[in-house]
Amino acid sequence: MSTNPAPRVLVVGSGIAGLTAALGAAGHGLDVTLLSKDALDETGTARAQGGIAAMTAALPAGQPRDSEELHVQDTLAAGAGTCDDDAVRVLVRDSAAAIDELVARGVALDRAAGPDSPWLEGLEGAHSVPRILHAGGDATGREIQRALLAAALAAEAAGRLTVLRHTMLVDLVLGPGGRAAGALVLAGPGDRLHELAADAVVLATGGAGQLYPHTTNPAVATGDGIAAALRAGAAVADLEFVQFHPTALAAPGCFLVSEAVRGEGAVLRDSTGRRYLEDVHPRAELAPRDVVARENVRRSLAQDGRPVLLDCTGLSPSGPGPHGGGTTAEFLARRFPTIDAALRAHGLDWSREPVPVTPAAHYLMGGVATDGLGRTTVPGLYAVGECAATGVHGANRLASNSLLEGAVFGARVADALQADALRTDAPGTGRAADDAPVRLVLSGRAEILPAAGRSGIAATRSRSTASFDGDAVPFDNDTDPVGGEAVPVDGDTERLDGSAVPAEGNTVPFDREQFQEAMWAGAGVLRDRSRLEALARRLAGFRPPAGLSRRAVEDRNLLTVGRAVTAAALHRTESRGAHFREDFPAPDPARARRTFWRLDSAPDEATVPALISAHTSIDMFDLPERIPAC
Template identity: 65%
Template sequence: MNATQSPRVLVVGSGVAGLTTALEACARGHEVVLAAKDALDATNTVRAQGGMAAMTAGLPGGQPRDRAELHVADTLAAGAGLCEEPAVRALVAGSAAAVADLERWGVAFDRTAGPGSPWVEGLEGAHSVPRILHAGGDATGREIQRALLAAALGAERAGRLEILRHTLLVDLLRGPGDAPVTGALVLGPDGLLRTVGADAVVLATGGAGQLYPHTTNAPGATGDGIAAALRAGAVVADLEFVQFHPTALAAPGCFLVTEAVRGEGAVLRDAGGRRFLRDAHPRAELAPRDVVAREIVRRCLAQDGRPVVLDATGLGRQFLAERFPTVDAALRAHGLDWSREPVPVTPAAHYLMGGIATDPDGRTTVPGLWAVGECAATGVHGANRLASNSLLEGVVLGARVAAALGHDRGPLVPRGPVRPLPAAPSTGTAAPAAPGTPDDDGVPLRSALQEAMWAGAGVLRDGPGLAALAGRLGTLRAPAGTDRRSVEDRGLLELARAVTAAAAARTESRGAHAREDHPHPDPALATRTFWCAERHVPALTSAHASDDIYERIPAC
């Protein structure tokens, strides 16, 4: 393919980012193949409740009090000094078009009255004005997934999009040296491996909540795309920044109770009934997520492990049922009536700010490889994501990737130095573990890994805990098979080691990364960190290291 030909594109992932990219790429006349390992709607996208942040001032029915500068400022503040500001500006500047595109694809955002009336815009933590569009009350992700999927299935029926269902990305195909990615090795629903050739592979494989035992994420959120990109030589960034949602139901499944509930006035209480967050932050329950999650963990420790409770009893049964039908139904399924009694909540791994380093058009450091959505690290979230910015990112960046495909300006060159990730410890003469093999203590690999990550790289971290975690991960043997479980577990282990290295290297507390032994931000460390598998690092210290790709984005 030369620089202007229409490329054959393989998009991996069927969440908001993958579907948007695929639809936009189809609309631009590209030949597009979309692959997803699970049912097409088994995504994190479908789980999103709170809504999508969007700067709608100037649109009919939009929020007149909002301004681009406010949304940018809120995003930068949440990101704690590590956001790429031009990327944030690109995100906010794209929000009006994102809303229009979604409505064109059939998303019905909630409005105050009939069609054409103002949108209902909710307030969430760390947003300075109400700017959260939602659909079906608290079913925003489900509505976006439904509409985008319907459009994709329509494109498939029209012969404009090929969809590979239940097809797992195993690895990326790439030659030696600076060779581009030429496709992917996938595991089909028939259990057979095959290759899918492509001029451009767009990873939209979502997050990695399954690194932890407590997570709001889908079971398939195992970070496969990030691990595959690392193996292919891509640079990753910001992996130490894992957002823990403060209020998952403290019950099996960790069902998320959206913070929009707190936006509407629900409060958190300790075992003594006190609103303990009022002591911790001026915005109390509407403080940034990391602050709320940390205070909950500290309060739980102080009250012998008993959970704190979310008290929404002041909001009224009818309001709760109408505004939060999904949460209401889930809580009732657990036998809880939140209109009458507070419900126990716990932090849970929720969103990975880090991922495959990209520019604001989704270019990675590897030619032919693109990344978008939660698996990418564009720098828009910095050290902590502003609530409800990720659905927006999937739509805005998905469209930007599609527009950039076929206009390849060469791979991304990271802003800062790239550090080598420690190689996996040698197993000596020991063979790789068979799929699902328990470790020496008889614990299945995934459970052992998750428990170790929760203890060592959870909400609160410190140097000795991270060192112990690195040691523990070093004792776990990666399975060798190409079955789904082995591919996922191998990737989780690679990613866990990378998260641990990044968390150990950041000897400060910033955003979602909280070190008990370094409780304050260190101005000397106010930079993003970039990492790469050890054997790929030399190729990246190139003469182009001073290029600043972010300067290409116009200010909004």
């Protein structure tokens, strides 16, 4: 038996993707530490209402109304020509196994009657047949979060997994050859800066809904993993494709009113009571989300900004299963208990009156570019879930495929971590020596720390010091980090403590609300060249926030990702999926391909991201070292 220590893996994020990857990697015998930016259940997963799509015919209680090929074709159609076909087929092929694994880990999905009865399968937009599995009616994500967290905490209690709560990723640590060697995090009393060493890092940090003032995402969704990966030199892809959910409650907080409500028969009406989507798309309210969101915006603009109305008053409570029978109010309360409680808390009886709704940023199809096993262009760095761009969603995610992606590709990342740990020729393999020089990537700056200084900055090397209870050695946020010998800092760019020296043109202090409103106006549901160029100028004028507070780190991440989204949206001179250009309202067949980006080589964050490739795929491990800005 080998006496070598198990490879150390950091998994950043505690939603379905991160938990699945962490549990799988721990099950393979790897030394796994799971980081959660906030509370363990403060995730996008916990907010997911609609359900999880899956081809269940192969499962014991599944219903043979579906097929792998039909699910694949629905996904490709929604993706509007930019999906990675192979990734989509993996997603669907592995869907039944993913559901089996979730159930084995304690997820209680809704069935028609007892535990051996058929699954309750719902219908959502752009799906040809009912294939959406739910838990607790509209509490699917919360149930998945509960079960996977229970499994993770059980693994922690058994010593198979370390869990760090309220630990925020700041940036990545790169070792020899530019491979991921750990992460810089804010944690512990006073949010001190620490380094966590690792042999591999998995980003599962979720999306970036906080780019916009209207979002269904949690407050923690500030694009942290995508921004950190960009600063470390990783390629990103598909960032122009931001999905806006058509029906969020038009009230502070943008509470999501699930697409499953329309799947049960709810309709959208304008302020006069007229149903309008029948004239727009053959599937009417069940058209792809981008179609419904755009029409909702247009109708709202046509009625002086007043929101459109989601009418559930005509839903029939009759039908088989546990949700059927009774009055409309009773049906809605049983089928959608979370939504029902939230709407009633806002004083709305949706069984008797329409619900005012508005589009809201919901899901980022793009992210850190990966292969089919979650590997990125940075050796030793993996990405999974919403922060990753696997290619399964293309230009527009099919409803309820996101939870499925987290489950399927979380398991694939765990398998890749094990396989790569056993190989010496795989991308990102090789254990990082504790005394090797490392490169700290801190908000766009990189510094080489000598081997002699590494021990002075090491915060954790084992589970015994992973609690930030005083045993760990943190960075001092306002002194030098290498134990006596200061690291040179280029005063023209950014100081090592994160405080920015204003670059030429960065004259306006960053304000998150102003930034979000600018993103909504320029890179929201409806886009064109003039709006995007005005947005690019506005973002270039923002001075990156200084310091190492959580808010400052988040704001820098939002600015980094916002600039990347804007550059990608300007580059795509067509309309495709969730990316709609009013000046180019039709798709261009010549542009039915993905685009890949990387931050250019300039040290400040005011520079525009550089286009790497405009092809269907790229060689993930043979990208050019320096790419000129486009």
